[in-house]
Amino acid sequence: MNTKNTHWQEYYQAVNRRPHHPLVEQAIAENTSGLMVAIDAGCGTGTESEFISQAGYKVLAFDPDKEAIKICHERFIENKSVSIYRDCFETFHYPANGLFIAKSSLFFCDPIKFDQVWSNIKASIQTGGVFFGQILGDQDSWESNEKRLISRFSRHEVETMLSDFDIITFDEKRDKGKTAVGREKYWHFFTFLAVKR
């Protein structure tokens, strides 16, 4: 497991109990796979997992961070539709699913392993199933360092990754801004919702 990402507590405090991303509702509506199984990859405090489970899905949520797992175990103690795993993109065994969520988390996948991870994700999403997530752009100011691995891609590379999908929404953001915990940075990322062909 990638153990470099161990300092997420501040982020979890900042975002805990924030509402789910509005595109998650569209993602649910677009799923025609007939499979009510969802994966919330790099789930953090479990905001998306909670909403998806309320829509009737069985959710498998994973995150490598100990604190995220503790928060999720407490959050879902009485919600048997959500299973929590301490795991990461690089080693998780992806079951067949109709909905795959990776919100602000693929940014931190090991770049050396990204191609294999993306191939595993793609294979797990069934025809008519939906991917909703975000990928960091190559102009973003975050770079891999000794504390954190970062995966970044050009727009062309992201479009190529989506060649087996019908793209429903695709947004590119490039802007100076702040992180959830208030640090200045240059943001470049893609947010998209796509249906597996």
Ligand SMILES: C[S@@+](CC[C@H](N)C(=O)[O-])C[C@H]1O[C@@H](n2cnc3c(N)ncnc32)[C@H](O)[C@@H]1O
């Ligand atoms: C910015 S947070 C996003 C959390 C949640 N998806 C959200 O939108 O609030 C990034 C999450 O990715 C997780 N993460 C870091 N490296 C990861 C990896 N290799 N595989 C899966 N998740 C990872 C972190 O532990 C953290 O919880």
